[in-house]
Amino acid sequence: MGSTSGAAEQAKHAAGDARPARRRLSVDRRREELMAAALELFSRRDAEDVSIDDVASAAGASRALVYHYFGGKQELYVAALKSAAAQLEALLRPQQDGRPLERLAGGLTRYFDFVEEHAAGFAALLKGGPANRSGEIGEIVDSVRQRLFRLVMKQMRVEEPGPVLRITLRSWIASVETAGLDWLEHRDVERPALEHLLIDHMVALLRAAARHDAQVADLLAGLEPDRSDLPG
């Protein structure tokens, strides 16, 4: 594996400006192009199957230039991962309009768009990780999970979660991540049905937690003003 291109990639090359000639570009823009090429490759394949040559070739750059900007494949992978994390965060930035559960559902759709776009990279990273996953990569994954937690809190308009609410929200986020991996592996449910199931899961988890904790009960009453009399 590694340096050969599949039919899909060849078609893409033929359609776009295949192997664009090396151009003079500002340092920032050149780095950005290399990064975009790297991110696309890491999204479609396991990191072990992406070489520096692949990245150079996809960006129409020399192998030396990739080394010059990134130092090596591990650094390039870390940089691509940080870039993907920033993209995900931008995608999920809380929107002000809509009811909390609607905003949560919108965020979930954008999360699955991201999962689908970065399918191979997402699966490889979270299923156990590429060989030589360094501490730095684990830290990026953890910090993304923490940011997702804060985003969900914002979307649900929670300020200071107590233990039961914190555990319930973190549990749900973990279950969404797992559902994303499961979906990439099986794809035997339609995405809208899966997203609907996961939102129902969130409400169900909150209902169960509301029996243990007054803060969750209050939150739930605010989420479902017309349904707060339903039994958990």
Added chain:
Amino acid sequence: MGSTSGAAEQAKHAAGDARPARRRLSVDRRREELMAAALELFSRRDAEDVSIDDVASAAGASRALVYHYFGGKQELYVAALKSAAAQLEALLRPQQDGRPLERLAGGLTRYFDFVEEHAAGFAALLKGGPANRSGEIGEIVDSVRQRLFRLVMKQMRVEEPGPVLRITLRSWIASVETAGLDWLEHRDVERPALEHLLIDHMVALLRAAARHDAQVADLLAGLEPDRSDLPG
């Protein structure tokens, strides 16, 4: 960090047979002793803070012997992880008596016993992993998750899960893992209360999923014969 012993460890040495003299032992038994010492150290500290010398010292063996049996720290860590995975699986082996939710609750208690006993190692492994987590380690983590999935299915008496049930059970297992990490980090909920919350989460997830899927509805009716008329 690395080679110094804490007060607790010193007390333990004083109480037990501190630094036992090297004895002639069969190869298997010697290897087992080294492994037990390694597993205890990896359970209490991040793998980065455990040296071959620590393991040798804890087992009353020479550094050379540890290298002889395991080759190096990475191999020793992988072997200890496999041994921990086997322990976990033995702990969770399905029991024949009791109703499914009671058996699930019993399994959850034993899971948290394991999490508590291997606290530092569990957190370090699953929070993102030690530096240089190799593909092999990711594979062990994945295979443990798969075995947990099959165990939960057995405890719930599920044979062939459809997509909705599969996703729901995997989601719950992921949420239990996350709750374990959260508990090690915060310890601001009593364990029995947390376990109770997680069992309620499972029932709530199944109720939500039952609205999407007939197999889950059947399973739920069997789990709660006296409560199956409750709305989800």
